[in-house]
Amino acid sequence: MAPGGEFSRVPVVDVAGLVGDRAAREAVARQLDAACRESGFFYVVGHGVDEALQNRLRERSREFFSLETEEKMRVRMALGGRAWRGYFRVGDELTSGKPDQKEGLYFGQELPPDDPRVVAGTPLHGPNLFPERPEGLREAVLDYMAALTGLGHRLMAGLALGLGLDEAYFEDHGTREPLTLFRIFNYPPPADPSLWGVGEHTDYGLLTILLQDDAGGLEVKSRSSWIPAPPLPGSYVCNIGDMLDRMTGGVYRSTPHRVRNPAPRDRMSFPFFFDPNFSAPVRPIDLPGRDRPADDAAERWDRASVHMFDGTYGDYLLTKVGKVFPELRSTVL
Template identity: 55%
Template structure:
């Protein structure tokens, strides 16, 4: 497979042709672990409003962004981190970002117990539309993820509701907003926006813009994922590879922003 397949999931979102969509996903997940999906039904304004809010936030001074810095989020792992603060394979990534997730109140038993990755989100005071944009995106893309998992279940020979019944009725959703500054031509041998890695959950959903930069390590080497504005890329995580006993693959991938401008990424895990 020299390219990432494009799959129309509109029928699956209507609860139709799950077998057809599931077979297409199964074929891709056996070989490369990545698909591009269209017909997903996410309104452009959901991504557009989030883009506007994220651009406004990242334009603020670091001192202002630091009012929601990650150390204040504790074990919930929520908040902002500055450029270069995250490492992949021991090397700093060329990105800054904000971590969000399933928004739980302080009196939730899991929060009171200090369960890692569980807690309230940390929303900035500026821009004022950030919370609304994040909540709309979380709701829309989480629902999309549940429908993708239904098609995946059928592709694996299970009933459509297997994942939601066994694992995702109350999902632990992790969501990131990343800003990738452009990589300068002189740093191409050293600098990655995100270094080579695999994801560790079930699936990741990522909306596409008009610039390339995502690369996937397929059976024949590195594959550039072509930009397809308005589509979403879906990839498998390590958990799903283990659950399928290797039938499906969690594939190494990396990101380098060669667009010459800042880029944003909104992965939901």
């Protein structure tokens, strides 16, 4: 199937074999490759992330969002500075210029004040803003990010193998020390059912690993229709981002998606972004035997070509983040 083509489902891949022998890893890699070419989205099971850790994260997160707004605002993003961390209210974040119907917490790799990247004022690097309550949220977030970073490395090794590359290719080209960002989102039931929690968009980096609750509401764009990606017990939903689209020359497309809360209660979502190092150049990969599709800029939600971009991942990321929180733009740019 051609990238960006027609599909009717999001495939499921058991990735347990990525920690097996060469034959097992290659078998998983073939399935990941087919999923990325078919839809750019796939569920993963057999991922090895502790269910008890997931539940601990969910429980502490629900406790935080149940607090009064005044208390949540004690860790608001305006206090996070260039690290781009903290809490935002419903409507504060924009997608394609429209307010999202969600509130959330932004986290990243926890860095001490004397880390060279922090000392240099590198955007999106620094300490996190952890609330005083609930107790245990800090530990749950950091433990979870460590587990998902390990999963991200395994999945990227599998994707490299599926592309016919050495398993260490992405580590050698920007992910040995990845830029990892983590979000916890809470979607209240919308007052207006026509409003999207998050409108149509693609993700910026290499790979998104999403933990959903059981509310549903995620939709993925096929060529002629929107396909639901409902919660699947024990799974993550993964999708590739603009930089993997760029690196593969469109062999893997960054597929648009959107979210609406269909439930009469809050919907929680936990996206983890595994991306190239901030200073890593993002260049096309030589993929012998792979036909590179035509640029799809005219069909993209933003009418922008990821293949015309030339620079580091940090350069690309900074062109995006200022549009998401315009009021905070000056703190990182």
